[in-house]
Amino acid sequence: PPAWGTAAPRPPGLPLAPCRAFSNNKILVELDESSGVATMKFKSPPVNSLSLDFITELCISLEKLENNRECRGVILTSAVPNIFSSGLDITEMCGKSMEHYAEFWRAVQEMWLRLYGSNMVTVAAVNGSSPAGGCLIALSCDYRIMVQNPKFIIGLNEAQLGIVAPFWFKDTFVNTVGHRVAERSLQLGSLHSASEAHKFGLVDELVPEEKLQEKAAAVMAQWLALPDHARQLTKSMMRKAVLDRLVAHREEDIQNFVNFISKESIQKSLRMYMEMLKKKK
Amino acid sequence: PPAWGTAAPRPPGLPLAPCRAFSNNKILVELDESSGVATMKFKSPPVNSLSLDFITELCISLEKLENNRECRGVILTSAVPNIFSSGLDITEMCGKSMEHYAEFWRAVQEMWLRLYGSNMVTVAAVNGSSPAGGCLIALSCDYRIMVQNPKFIIGLNEAQLGIVAPFWFKDTFVNTVGHRVAERSLQLGSLHSASEAHKFGLVDELVPEEKLQEKAAAVMAQWLALPDHARQLTKSMMRKAVLDRLVAHREEDIQNFVNFISKESIQKSLRMYMEMLKKKK
Amino acid sequence: PPAWGTAAPRPPGLPLAPCRAFSNNKILVELDESSGVATMKFKSPPVNSLSLDFITELCISLEKLENNRECRGVILTSAVPNIFSSGLDITEMCGKSMEHYAEFWRAVQEMWLRLYGSNMVTVAAVNGSSPAGGCLIALSCDYRIMVQNPKFIIGLNEAQLGIVAPFWFKDTFVNTVGHRVAERSLQLGSLHSASEAHKFGLVDELVPEEKLQEKAAAVMAQWLALPDHARQLTKSMMRKAVLDRLVAHREEDIQNFVNFISKESIQKSLRMYMEMLKKKK
Numbered sequence: 001p002p003a004w005g006t007a008a009p010r011p012p013g014l015p016l017a018p019c020r021a022f023s024n025n026k027i028l029v030e031l032d033e034s035s036g037v038a039t040m041k042f043k044s045p046p047v048n049s050l051s052l053d054f055i056t057e058l059c060i061s062l063e064k065l066e067n068n069r070e071c072r073g074v075i076l077t078s079a080v081p082n083i084f085s086s087g088l089d090i091t092e093m094c095g096k097s098m099e100h101y102a103e104f105w106r107a108v109q110e111m112w113l114r115l116y117g118s119n120m121v122t123v124a125a126v127n128g129s130s131p132a133g134g135c136l137i138a139l140s141c142d143y144r145i146m147v148q149n150p151k152f153i154i155g156l157n158e159a160q161l162g163i164v165a166p167f168w169f170k171d172t173f174v175n176t177v178g179h180r181v182a183e184r185s186l187q188l189g190s191l192h193s194a195s196e197a198h199k200f201g202l203v204d205e206l207v208p209e210e211k212l213q214e215k216a217a218a219v220m221a222q223w224l225a226l227p228d229h230a231r232q233l234t235k236s237m238m239r240k241a242v243l244d245r246l247v248a249h250r251e252e253d254i255q256n257f258v259n260f261i262s263k264e265s266i267q268k269s270l271r272m273y274m275e276m277l278k279k280k281k
Numbered sequence: 282p283p284a285w286g287t288a289a290p291r292p293p294g295l296p297l298a299p300c301r302a303f304s305n306n307k308i309l310v311e312l313d314e315s316s317g318v319a320t321m322k323f324k325s326p327p328v329n330s331l332s333l334d335f336i337t338e339l340c341i342s343l344e345k346l347e348n349n350r351e352c353r354g355v356i357l358t359s360a361v362p363n364i365f366s367s368g369l370d371i372t373e374m375c376g377k378s379m380e381h382y383a384e385f386w387r388a389v390q391e392m393w394l395r396l397y398g399s400n401m402v403t404v405a406a407v408n409g410s411s412p413a414g415g416c417l418i419a420l421s422c423d424y425r426i427m428v429q430n431p432k433f434i435i436g437l438n439e440a441q442l443g444i445v446a447p448f449w450f451k452d453t454f455v456n457t458v459g460h461r462v463a464e465r466s467l468q469l470g471s472l473h474s475a476s477e478a479h480k481f482g483l484v485d486e487l488v489p490e491e492k493l494q495e496k497a498a499a500v501m502a503q504w505l506a507l508p509d510h511a512r513q514l515t516k517s518m519m520r521k522a523v524l525d526r527l528v529a530h531r532e533e534d535i536q537n538f539v540n541f542i543s544k545e546s547i548q549k550s551l552r553m554y555m556e557m558l559k560k561k562k
Numbered sequence: 563p564p565a566w567g568t569a570a571p572r573p574p575g576l577p578l579a580p581c582r583a584f585s586n587n588k589i590l591v592e593l594d595e596s597s598g599v600a601t602m603k604f605k606s607p608p609v610n611s612l613s614l615d616f617i618t619e620l621c622i623s624l625e626k627l628e629n630n631r632e633c634r635g636v637i638l639t640s641a642v643p644n645i646f647s648s649g650l651d652i653t654e655m656c657g658k659s660m661e662h663y664a665e666f667w668r669a670v671q672e673m674w675l676r677l678y679g680s681n682m683v684t685v686a687a688v689n690g691s692s693p694a695g696g697c698l699i700a701l702s703c704d705y706r707i708m709v710q711n712p713k714f715i716i717g718l719n720e721a722q723l724g725i726v727a728p729f730w731f732k733d734t735f736v737n738t739v740g741h742r743v744a745e746r747s748l749q750l751g752s753l754h755s756a757s758e759a760h761k762f763g764l765v766d767e768l769v770p771e772e773k774l775q776e777k778a779a780a781v782m783a784q785w786l787a788l789p790d791h792a793r794q795l796t797k798s799m800m801r802k803a804v805l806d807r808l809v810a811h812r813e814e815d816i817q818n819f820v821n822f823i824s825k826e827s828i829q830k831s832l833r834m835y836m837e838m839l840k841k842k843k
Contacts, residue, residue, distance in 0.1 A: 174741075176741075178740055179457075188507060226750060230723075234727070238732070440788050440793055443791070445796050460800070464801075469784070
């Protein structure tokens with residue numbers, strides 16, 4: 001049972017340049033020190049797929065911000081038009097060694113643990129399609145704003161590829177949309193339009209593309225108006241059970257993934273799927 | 282925690298006549314082998330009450346279909362006008378031996394375990410009223426379509442009869458409509474109109490009676506478009522906790538039922554209730 | 563797993579005066595013996611704050627009614643205009659001894675255990691604002707009717723004061739509005755207008771002020787139409803898990819509260835908050 005909490009005053013910190021950017025290869029991070037709000041822009045064309053490199057950068061960026069007393073909130077968005085993130089990079093799961101699969105899966109877990117358990121306020125500004133792992137990133141934030149574009153879709157569509165979302169994807173989804181909606185959507189591997197996703201609470205708000213940044217900043221300001229410590233303890237109280245469940249079963253979950261993904265039947269499916277994607281281009 | 286899954290290719294099986302019917306006394310089962318979809322029609326007039334015989338046939342029919350590689354989905358519907366199923370047969374719970382009560386309850390449990398845990402896609406085509414155990418059958422399917430007829434009602438109305446829905450009825454209900462709706466509806470023993478049931482998610486869709494069959498087939502086709510194995514693992518991931526709970530407490534639950542139902546006060550209530558039903562006719 | 567239940571016939575009891583009132587200092591209790599419905603009117607101006615005295619009276623009143631076979635339901639409402647209850651009395655948490663804090667917290671727990679676990683039908687007739695502990699009282703009832711007045715607000719706003727709602731406030735909230743709504747509302751410490759609260763199920767129904775009493779009586783009559791014993795067992799089945807959780811962690815929860823509230827930083831916050839409230843007047 002969680003304790004009662006109080007707002008820990010934020011130590012002033014050292015004076016810094018008003019806006020630093022620590023660029024890296026796949027994610028652009030900008031911190032506005034006047035507001036304490038960072039923006040993470042996914043810039044890994046063509047589709048911001050979650051490769052091991054991408055995920056590692058995401059984890060490191062989150063850790064840096066988490067440890068930076070100047071930073072209280074993060075907005076996650078995409079610098080690539082029409083796509084937020086296409087989800088886990090299939091090339092990481094195909095034709096590689098067991099060791100590679102294990103390393104990759106541990107990174108995916110790490111990303112979720114850091115994001116879903118972040119002490120910062122996290123806002124997903126979903127400015128493009130967001131299937132599978134992309135949807136998971138959005139689901140792991142505190143608030144989801146999506147651009148109202150009929151072409152943008154979002155959902156956990158793993159079942160469509162013949163695979164199954166892991167239990168902690170499912171737990172995150174159930175915590176957001178409830179058991180029944182999750183049960184149906186996961187079994188059908190549904191990709192929902194922005195409007196549909198909004199209707200059942202998969203996203204919290206829809207905006208025209210040109211208003212997205214402004215709206216994300218306004219939502220962030222609303223959440224940052226709360227004392228950090230009380231908000232953080234409350235967030236932890238809500239999410240701890242589900243986070244703890246992965247922590248308790250982490251190695252088992254990696255083993256499951258490695259065993260599954262290295263099956264010849266699965267490797268074949270994934271190769272066929274990649275062929276199909278190539279032809280699409 | 283569940284494993285990652287993949288679509289197990291369905292072995293071709295032996296060639297069979299295009300449409301077999303294995304009729305029995307109370308349920309008509311038709312399998313359309315071109316689509317892999319079976320239809321179970323409850324035909325136990327006047328009200329498709331769930332007698333021990335009915336339940337046994339239902340379990341056997343489900344088992345046969347489950348083991349038939351030609352069959353991937355089942356539509357459950359009624360051949361009796363205006364009633365889907367009136368629920369558990371009160372005559373099985375009145376004036377019988379303790380052994381009979383235990384046998385009956387074990388069969389009720391078995392029916393739910395098979396239906397809620399089925400590997401097949403299960404669609405309830407609810408073409409009539411569906412109180413108590415009838416509602417449970419619908420709740421245990423993957424999708425519920427109900428005929429939009431103002432006279433048709435559905436709900437877990439046990440409390441109105443002075444009895445209490447068992448915990449696994451409750452768990453199934455909560456998984457479908459959420460905790461609050463379930464709490465209120467179960468305490469009031471509410472029987473909801475089709476429209477009301479649709480509003481809070483007890484049924485997924487309403488159709489005019491003449492469209493029911495067509496709609497059920499379309500929904501089934503949508504669900505069957507997914508790879509079986511991925512869909513089955515996902516379904517199991519969603520329902521396992523609740524199924525396991527009954528499996529773990531099965532004998533205790535039977536004992537509870539037998540002790541309760543054999544009380545003289547309850548036997549008296551049930552006799553009075555049956556008298557009332559007889560007079561109604 | 564809960565047992566099956568039956569309607570225990572209510573013993574007739576001794577003949578009593580048709581309407582007794584056992585007045586005390588802060589709560590007026592009236593029992594209408596013809597209907598078996600009691601009304602509890604909070605009359606502790608200016609804001610019905612939940613002082614140790616108030617809470618003790620509430621617990622004693624509930625216990626008396628619970629043990630009174632003439633009483634089957636309670637309507638909770640306020641005799642103070644524009645406020646249902648302002649929540650826990652801050653003066654009980656400020657500048658007092660550790661022993662006092664422990665005693666106070668045990669009383670708060672007791673109030674919730676009695677109310678959320680009551681065998682009676684409990685209806686909250688919310689005729690004024692109802693923040694924090696006031697909201698908890700409403701959430702702990704079986705049904706919530708709120709006066710549709712744009713000035714009346716309701717919610718668990720603890721985070722706004724730099725404190726955190728205890729886990730059992732959270733559990734009660736989640737059982738009512740679901741995980742996602744609770745997560746967002748608790749983190750933001752939101753106070754919702756009556757309309758907003760109604761929209762997501764924090765209250766069940768809105769009425770004009772002049773219809774409140776009539777509506778509460780009608781709702782009560784609907785719930786009392788059910789056999790008591792079946793209704794009580796069903797209620798217990800729905801709420802037991804959450805009630806048991808506090809019972810199992812009660813001393814730990816008291817210790818948490820005492821440690822937290824006696825921190826100098828918290829004491830300072832609370833003193834500042836009280837100063838602000840005084841200036842508001």
